[in-house]
Amino acid sequence: MGDLLQFAVSGLTVGSVYALVALGFTLIYNASEVVNFAQGEFVMIGGMATVFLYALGLPLPVAALLAVVLAVVVGLMLHTFVIAPARGADAVTLIILTIGASLVIRGAVPILYDKQFHKLPGFSGEDPIRLFGAAIQPQAFWVIGGMILVVLALHFFLNHTRFGRAVIATSVSPMAAKLVGINTALVVGFSFAVSAGVGALAGILVTPVTLTSYDVGTILALKGFAAAVLGGIGSPVGAVLGGLLVGMLEALSAGLISSSYKDAAAFITIILVLLVMPNGLAGLKHIERV
């Protein structure tokens, strides 16, 4: 029982990070149909920039805030200099562009800083909390709680603010959105900024648990993309579900079967789910227009 709880909490913790990465994917995808493989780099920037600024002597919250701002700036630059000039390019070309961008970001960090692994102190100390025989790091609550807050905030923003509804309108039909006077370019730029911020936040929250270095982005982009697709690409709810599910599967199979095959369980499940539900868990119906 204690073991199971332990695995579940660690699964929810990594799952929350995947969920936030997948959510970032979904926001950008909905606004612009771009699958952004540089999404994992925002997580890395969040963690690394916080580590760097914290080491300079800034208080942790200030360092974290500046790191989010930095990631947002990078996200906006990605949109302005890489994605916007390629308007109208096909989907694979856009993916390669974001891969190029992720190489640029990953290549810049060792030059500006270093290639070492870094840790941040836990926000509420390092003493594990004992709960039903499981020892849980307090940081796990920060990660899971942070994820829940971000999801709620985004939900409120998208459904209950004027600009949020413009974002939804753009994702449904950019053309129609433009016709009713929505500044779709602004919406797309905004979605890059929010995705970057959400990714960076995930990176900051999880660094005390999993450490960070210049090259953690690739695997996160891969898992986040898989999670977003598992949930049904384009569905924010699906993205969060997909992320949590991938995290849980990983942690449970690492704990109960073998840690060297922890990704196997996740990906076998993903493939099986997709074979039964070819449009993902949220099952947005794909209608082919002829």
Place this chain on the structure above:
Amino acid sequence: MSAISPRYRTLLAILALVILPGLVMPSTFYYRIGALVFISAIAVIGLNLLMGYAGQVSLGHAGFFAIGGYACAILPARYGTDPLLAALAGIVLAGLLAFAVGRPILRLRGHYLAVGTLGLGLLIGMVLTNEVWLTGGPDGMQVQRATVFGVRLRSAEHWYWISGTIMVLCAWIAANLFDSPTGRALRALRDSMVAAEVMGIRPSRYKLIVFVISAVYAAIAGTMLALFNGLVTPDNASFLHSVELVTMVVIGGMGSLIGSIVGAAVLIILPQVLTIFHEYETLLLGILIILFMLFLRQGIAPGLAGLFKGRRA
């Protein structure tokens, strides 16, 4: 030149790309790079059939590549098989696996297919990393050199000509496929699956054919790299390698034979050149990929061809 059909013009150009540099290369190092380009190009031509002709993306082809390579390592070392026979076995195995998983996986579309193939590639990579008793684990395995007519194939010059020849053969087969009824069916599928279906083309059948062919091409490239390097590692099956192959296809030009070779050449040669910039290597590679994709959106080969045509007109 108009007496020669475009198909043969392309093949002659590819032949020239192999022979002319081969005659003037100054050192083993250049032959080595040349061989690496041709070997990658074989896998890229196959993947380009899948992506450029049939419009299906795979993020898992490094898995098939590695199956070819590991067959060359495992069979001779553990069972005393001749390396060339082992290579053949690896290629057949990759083809069979593609045939077995192709039908269910190819039902997926677009990004869902990308994740399905990505998972497949990761699973192959995981088996290669973790089954240490069979595969040597994360450090990989030594590969016995192949011997043909009493000559042990290990010099870079040998491999330059071998890989060049096989690449030309693979390109020739791909070109013929492109002009065959199967090729027409594939192009129809890429342009509109519904329209193709209405014309009586069964998508699942043709997608499966090209998926198997592309897996076989990847495995051929994998066996050659293994025999050439004398070493296989699980990195051959990694996600990054799959992404590299896709990037070669797109940078060179989707649906373009010459583009496949150009794409392979760019991504093999660039990192070699960029090593002089030391820690700026990754950064510059990323910038160059972005610039290529922004300014030659159709890929380098079709993009440049378009520029020339535009000038002349």
